[in-house]
Amino acid sequence: MRKRGYHHGNLRQALIEAALLLIEARGPTGFTLSEAAKQAGVTPAAVYRHFDGREDLIAEAARQGYEIFADLMQYAYDKGQPSALAAFEATGRAYLAFARKYPGHYIAMFESGISVNRTPELAAASSRARAVLERAADDLSQHIPPEQRPPAAMFSAHIWALSHGVVELFARNSPGTRSPYSPEDLLETGIGIYLRGLGLIEPDT
Structure with missing residues (x-):
């Protein structure tokens, strides 16, 4: 998947939707922020513009x-x-x-x-x-x-x-x-x- 970086139109919501898929598949402690970022198609660093950690997400x-x-x-x-x-x-x-x-x-x-x-x-x-x-x-x-x-x-x-x-x-x-x-x-x-x-x-x- 192509990385969309910081300019993703709605990165915050994309990360939430990625997390929901991971939560459903693996449970709330079964994924990392990096995995959520990968699922959303963005760099891990981009996550921290919106969330301080997995629990915030x-x-x-x-x-x-x-x-x-x-x-x-x-x-x-x-x-x-x-x-x-x-x-x-x-x-x-x-x-x-x-x-x-x-x-x-x-x-x-x-x-x-x-x-x-x-x-x-x-x-x-x-x-x-x-x-x-x-x-x-x-x-x-x-x-x-x-x-x-x-x-x-x-x-x-x-x-x-x-x-x-x-x-x-x-x-x-x-x-x-x-x-x-x-x-x-x-x-x-x-x-x-x-x-x-x-x-x-x-x-x-």
Whole structure:
């Protein structure tokens, strides 16, 4: 590949996209900045005009991932309206869809060890994604008496954890974790059990 050097039209984004491919193929610690530069078709020295090190590059990939994730969650929430239940369930499915469609971003966000507080921009993007699920949880739990209502942050964290577990164990081809049920079915039934426990949907008859 021809080296494009410092005059690449959008070198920063080219490096991020190269890193995402490497992250997906090798994991967040399985490549060097030099390899990312080679993948992007630029000299290694050019990388340092934009990133101080590999972790900065991964953090930016994670930030972009959270922005995409938040947009998908918001779209799912809006599409599920006016039913609070439909909106809530849609945000859970959006988590699974995101992990499948954007594996490099997903790994950078959740498996790289990069703190969401590494930069203000990353923290803001992460908070925006969490806020969508918290709003959906808050909407759904409004008819529960206030003294019995779980905090929206706790409620949404439980669903986030459930969604994350289904993705990690059954949606990313982890060795030895095949299930006779699809990830979608596992997530839907898991959310259903949780919501029935809170009295938010009627028991099966």
